[in-house]
Amino acid sequence: MVQSIGSKKLKVxxxxxxxxxxxxxxxxxxxxxxxxxxINLIISNNPKSKGLNYANxxxxxxxxxxxxxxxxxxxxxxxxxxxNVDLICxxxxxxxxxxxxxxxxxxxxxxxxxxLLPKFKGLNTHAKAIKNKEKYSGCTxxxxxxxxxxxxxxxxxxxxxxxxxxxxxxxxxxxxEEHKLYPKAILKIINP
Ligand code: GRF
Numbered sequence: 647m648v649q650s651i652g653s654k655k656l657k658v659x660x661x662x663x664x665x666x667x668x669x670x671x672x673x674x675x676x677x678x679x680x681x682x683x684x685i686n687l688i689i690s691n692n693p694k695s696k697g698l699n700y701a702n703x704x705x706x707x708x709x710x711x712x713x714x715x716x717x718x719x720x721x722x723x724x725x726x727x728x729x730n731v732d733l734i735c736x737x738x739x740x741x742x743x744x745x746x747x748x749x750x751x752x753x754x755x756x757x758x759x760x761x762l763l764p765k766f767k768g769l770n771t772h773a774k775a776i777k778n779k780e781k782y783s784g785c786t787x788x789x790x791x792x793x794x795x796x797x798x799x800x801x802x803x804x805x806x807x808x809x810x811x812x813x814x815x816x817x818x819x820x821x822x823e824e825h826k827l828y829p830k831a832i833l834k835i836i837n838p
Contacts, residue, residue, distance in 0.1 A: 655683055656682055656683045656733050657684060657686050657729065658732070659686070659729065660734075660735045661688075662688065662689075662695050662738055663692045663695055666700055668735075668738055668828055669688065669738075670697070671825035672685060672735060675829035675832070683832060686729050686731070687708075687729045687731060688706050688708040689708070689709050690708070691711060691713045693710045697738070713741050719743075719746065723750055733753050733754050733755075733832070734756070735828065736756065737758060737828065739757075743790065748790060748792055754789065756787055756789060756831060757790050760783075760820045762782065762784045762785075763786040763796075763802070767796070772816040776811060776812070776816065780807055782806055784803050785827055786799055786801075787799075787800045787802075787828060788800055805819050805820050805823055
């Protein structure tokens with residue numbers, strides 16, 4: 647999917663809204679000697695995102711945008727272009743990007759979702775999976791299109807749901823797998 651990057655690393659922008667534990671795992675991945683990526687931008691819609699602390703800690707440029715203000719998409723697109731971003735990783739990002747934004751950004755956009763898509767799109771996935779008496783849940787990395795949680799699936803990881811699981815315990819198990827899955831998905835789009 648990514649034609650050829652030669653020896654050049656892919657420039658990645660990570661979009662976050664909250665804790666940023668997936669961001670942390672992506673930063674860790676980017677620091678590996680042979681990593682194919684470098685994270686050069688962190689974007690958040692939420693100035694209180696705990697994940698923004700990683701920007702300071704690892705000296706990565708961060709930008710906060712108010713998604714209720716006019717022209718915010720234009721400003722984000724400008725920032726992405728300025729930083730030569732090839733790949734956007736949405737990681738716990740709680741806003742929906744518009745059709746226009748997705749069309750205008752010329753690189754790839756990935757998202758990580760805490761369910762085995764196409765099951766349980768949207769929010770509260772763990773509660774939905776338990777309520778539905780599923781034996782398994784998991785996580786999915788997929789391409790972002792204008793339809794919510796519906797783009798091409800890159801990779802998934804299954805997790806067993808036990809009788810004792812609550813949405814909280816399931817979220818914890820799935821999140822641990824998310825941290826391993828996102829780097830794998832990036833490797834997969836580079837070397838399909
Ligand atoms: C993750 O389960 C992610 O898939 C979901 O939000 C959770 C928190 O992610 N969308 P993070 O710790 O902010 O990366």
